[in-house]
Amino acid sequence: xxEKPIIIQNQIAADLELLxxxxxxxxxVHSSLSSLGxxxxxxxxxxxxxxxxxxxxxxxxxxxxxxxxxxxxLRRGCTFDLRTSPSELGIITEIFRRRPGVIRSVSPTHCVAxxxxxxxxxxxxxxxxxVSVGRGSPYDNLVRAEGRILLxxxxxxxxxxxxxxxxxxGAPTVCRELFNGIVIDTQGQxxxxxxxxxxxxxxxxxxxxxxxxxxxxxxxxxxVGQALSRLIEAKPMAELIGKKIQDTPLYLCxxxxx
Numbered sequence: 001x002x003e004k005p006i007i008i009q010n011q012i013a014a015d016l017e018l019l020x021x022x023x024x025x026x027x028x029v030h031s032s033l034s035s036l037g038x039x040x041x042x043x044x045x046x047x048x049x050x051x052x053x054x055x056x057x058x059x060x061x062x063x064x065x066x067x068x069x070x071x072x073x074l075r076r077g078c079t080f081d082l083r084t085s086p087s088e089l090g091i092i093t094e095i096f097r098r099r100p101g102v103i104r105s106v107s108p109t110h111c112v113a114x115x116x117x118x119x120x121x122x123x124x125x126x127x128x129x130x131v132s133v134g135r136g137s138p139y140d141n142l143v144r145a146e147g148r149i150l151l152x153x154x155x156x157x158x159x160x161x162x163x164x165x166x167x168x169x170g171a172p173t174v175c176r177e178l179f180n181g182i183v184i185d186t187q188g189q190x191x192x193x194x195x196x197x198x199x200x201x202x203x204x205x206x207x208x209x210x211x212x213x214x215x216x217x218x219x220x221x222x223x224v225g226q227a228l229s230r231l232i233e234a235k236p237m238a239e240l241i242g243k244k245i246q247d248t249p250l251y252l253c254x255x256x257x258x
Contacts, residue, residue: 004037004038005037005038005226006037006038006039006040007036007037007038007039007040007225007226008039008040008041008045009040009041009045009046009048009049009052010049011225012036012039012045012046012049012224012225013049013052013053015222015223015224015225015229016049016050016053016150016224017053018222019150019220019222019224019229019231020220020222020231021050021053021054021148021150021231022053022054022058023053023054023055023057023058024054024055024057024058025054025058025059025147025148026058026059026061026116026118026122026142026145026146026147026148027050027054027058027059027060027061027147027148027149027150028061028062028063028112028138028139028142028147028148028149028150028161028234029050029060029061029062029092029149029150029152030062030063030089030090030149030150030151030152030154030158030159030160031046031062031090031092031093031150031152031153031154032090032092032152032153032154032227033046033090033091033092033153034153035152035153035154035225035226035227035228036152036153036224036225036226036227037225037226037227039225042091042095043091043092043094043095043096044095046092046152047060047092047095047096047099051115054116056117057116057117058116059114059115059116059117059118059119059122059147060096060114060115060116060119061112061113061114061119061122061123061138061142061147062087062089062092062093062096062097062112062113062114063087063089063093063110063111063112063113063160064087064089064093064096064097064104064105064111064112064113065080065087065088065089065107065109065110065111066080066085066086066087066088066109067088067089069197069198069200070109070110070132070195070197070198071175071197071198071199071200072200073108073109073181073197074108074109074179074181074195074197075179077182078108078109078179078181078182079108079181079182079183079184080107080108080109080111080181080182080183080184081183081184082104082106082111082183082184082185082186083184083186083188085111087111087113089158092152093113096113097113099115101115102114102115103115103119103120103123103186104123104186105123105124105126105127105137105138106126106127106183106185106191106193107126107127107129107132107137107181107183107193108132108181108182108183108193108195109132109181109195109197110126110132110133110137110139110160111126111183112126112138112139114138118145121141122138122141122142122145122147123138123141126138127183127191127193129195130178130194130195130196131167131174131195131196132195132197133160133161133163133164133167133198134164134167134168134174135168137164139160139161139163139164140164140168142161142234143161143164143234143235143238144235146233146234146235147234147235148231148232148233148234149161149230149231149232149234149237150229150230150231150232151229151230151231151232152224152227152229153224153225153227153228153229155206155207155210155230156206156207156209156210156230157204157206157207159206159209159232161234161237161238162204162206162209162241162252163198164238165237165238165241165242165245165252166245166252168242169242169243169245169246169249170245170246170249171245171249171250171251171252171253172199172249172250173198173199173202173253174196174197174198174199175196175197175198175199176196177196177197178194178195178196179194179195179196179197180192180193180194180195181193181194181195202253202254203253203254204252204253204254205252205253205254206252208252209237209241209252210230212240212241212244213232213237213240216236216240218232218233218236218237218240219231219232219233219237220232
């Protein structure tokens with residue numbers, strides 16, 4: 001069998017530019033290292049390529065939380081330590097959160113990590129959000145800042161911002177129950193974060209937004225390394241899909257049949 005090609009940092013950076021990522025952008029990245037091919041330098045090379053492309057005025061965000069049902073995590077008594085709790089959303093996100101200068105938002109279930117001149121303002125006040133992916137969260141701040149979402153070798157099934165769009169446009173996806181998650185910040189201080197979790201067991205159909213976003217020129221697809229990737233404008237996505245959810249609250253749920 002032929003050997004897999006080696007993907008180097010410069011190629012990743014060039015591919016990101018071809019996809020449309022620009023210096024100064026604010027971007028939230030969901031990722032799969034294995035989808036890129038054999039990357040020389042591993043996760044650090046991918047992160048360096050992203051930072052190189054964004055430049056000194058750009059801001060890089062990544063999800064930085066644990067896997068599993070938000071409801072079950074909170075029901076069992078969730079404690080999340082920003083200093084030590086790993087990100088379970090792929091090895092790129094875990095290596096990123098360990099980097100010097102990277103900060104994390106105070107959330108027991110949907111923490112976001114970031115670096116760059118706007119990271120502080122985008123990640124601030126997450127602990128005050130009664131819905132972890134709701135108004136005032138980093139996901140909401142990304143939309144308001146007209147940032148972008150990069151699905152690096154992954155599909156919309158990983159696109160957490162779609163939760164935000166559901167939660168803020170009338171989809172019946174959030175529990176009435178209120179749980180108290182615990183977060184320990186980087187200074188060792190413990191915070192109680194009251195949270196209404198997403199309803200357990202409600203299956204989503206997030207992949208159905210693909211054609212909608214491509215058709216509206218809100219999303220651009222291309223290859224980064226060997227990975228089919230998607231670059232999405234967060235605010236137009238929120239406006240388009242938000243209107244569909246307002247019309248059909250279960251639009252992104254499995255029970256909806258067009």
